[in-house]
Amino acid sequence: MTTDNDKLLRRIRELEQEVAEWKARISQQRYGLVWMEVPESFDEESKNRIPILEEDVELGFTQNDNQPTHILIEGDNYHSLTCLNYTHRNQVDVIYIDPPYNTGNDGFIYRDERFLEERPDGQAIKGNHPMRHSTWLSFMAKRLRLAEQLLTDTGVIFISIDDNEQANLKLLCDKIFGEQNFVAQMIWSAGRKNDSKYISVSHEYILIYAKSVETLKSKKVIWRERKQGIDDIYAQYQSLMRKYKDDYAAMTKGLNDWYKSLPNGHPAKDHKHYNKIDAKGIFFPDNISWPGGGGPKYELIHPVTGKAVIVPSGGYRYTYNAMQKLLAEDKIYFGEDEKRVPCQKSYLHDRETSVPYSVIYQDGRAATKRLMNLFGKKVFDNPKDEEIIQRLISFAGHPNSIVLDFFAGSGTTMHAVSSLNAKDGGRRQCILCQASEADICRSVTLERNRRVMQGYTNAKGEEVKGLGGSLKYYRTAFVGRHTAREASDADRIDLAARAGCLLALAENTLYETERRKHFQLFTNRQGQHTAIYFSEDYSDFPTFETQVRQLEGSICIYVFSWGDGTEFAPMFDDLPNVVVKSIPQPILDIYKSLNT
DSSP: OOOHHHHHHHHHHHHHHHHHHHHHHHHHOOSSOOOOOOOBOOOTTTTTSEEEEEEOTTTOBOOSSSOOEEEEEESOHHHHHHHHHHHSTTTEEEEEEOOOOOOSSSOOEEOBGGGTTTOTTOEEOOTTOTTHHHHHHHHHHHHHHHHHTTEEEEEEEEEEEOTTTHHHHHHHHIIIIIGGGEEEEEEEEOOOOOOOSSOOOOEEEEEEEESOHHHHHHTTOOOOEEOTTHHHHHHHHHHHHHHTHHHHHHHHHHHHHHHHHSOTTOGGGOOTTEEEEOTTSOEEESOOOOTTSOOOOOOOBOTTTOSBOOOOTTOOSSOHHHHHHHHHTTOEEOOSSTTSOOEEOOOHHHHSEEOOOSEEEOOTHHHHHHHHHHHSSOOSSSOOOHHHHHHHHHHHSOTTOEEEESSOTTTHHHHHHHHHHHHHOOOOEEEEEEOOGGGHIIIIIIHHHHHHHHEEEOTTSOEEEOOOOEEEEEEEEEESSSOGGGOOHHHHHHHHHTOHHHHHHHHTOOEEEEEOSSEEEEEOTTSEEEEEEOOSOGGGHHHHHHHHHTOOSEEEEEEEOSSOSTTTGGGGTTSTTEEEEEESHHHHHHHHHTTO
């Protein structure tokens, strides 16, 4: 019979072992961040099981507007990131997160595995907690390690933080992402605060790390953002041009007619390099050459007449490859016929950009007011500013970026992505991960973005048009009775049968079109399909094959296999644009590499 003394002695021996292990680690640590690892407990449902995703069809929504379908995952973000390591490893372009700041009163709760009997729901980490920083670092390290593997080779992560953990977070990120991949630390000044006895701390930090700074350099990736106010100036210019279009055209025609009527030798024609006024009244040179001549002398074909255009005596100023690039980007002006020398188009919006500053000034209260206006009441404390996040995404990503936020909160990042897409016509896709506590995920994160995308009535009773887009809502779930490393045959069968949402997300074919006892089919709006035969019972495979052969477009086929699935590939060799993969082993292999 085990006595209390036996339990105490066993606990003492466990602690002695932990201390010995840490002494060994510390003795090997030369420089960097050292903290006491605090074991994190996950729910009993997830222990020794394999994470998957399951869709809640009722909570998602679809709009037929040809806009991207965004993803919202409810559940512990550790499990969400584990699933995403199968579906999106090396595919995420931009990560933005706003994690708990660990201020001592921000509600950061940690479920320490060693003390679940005393605190089954976890413990709020107060400012005087002896393991305050170690607990937070243990929590963040697990998630950042998973996040790092999601980034593309030019991917970037932005992390908001304040003075409580900024120094620790910087060293932690140096360890995980590599000190050489530190890009910068931005400062966001959000307005004066009156909550300090000594200094009004009116700023926060945004730490920025790249997956690989060297790759950014080798691919000549330079971050640019629009100069403040330039879009308004450009819009005013275009408005004026539209307003005076007819008068302007008449004036330009008159100038051209006048110029052509002048005799040779007239002072207005005394410069041989200028012989024409274009539609905007601008004189264009009749030849373009390098100083001293010697430029390339390749031939260009006029896009309208099909004839060779005039080659300047000194050759063109651009190399052949450079000219081909400009042609592909529609940046060469040819004129009305082949009798004039082409020149490069120059647009205001191409020139009015700059490298982003490391300091951002924007009053943080505005974001709170906008969210209250969207809901008609206060639903969330201190939401991040969607306009700031738009700026981060716009200069670090591209119009087709995949953007991830695994501390979604009120859903600001998805709001920012929708707004940015509406502004520039981009097709960025956003993935949010949010825990289930206090029903925030459904009542705030989901509801905010439903209103943003579908439209809403604001606090003044005014109708606000939606920005467009659709949303799929998933929850983390678990299968099997063992971890991925120890998975049994029964676990493999269970995983394959319930991995449909994982596979559909991996292929970005999010819409299920058919489900039968042994297989299911998914598609998207771009004509791509995912066909999954998830059963070890192959009696229905002929029907599955027939269904696959009726699909048009590219097809990714997943088949249950105890091996690598190569035995099924020859069956579809005659079909174009088909890839055959196996399940469930590749999922288990990814999970095993994460030590889940």
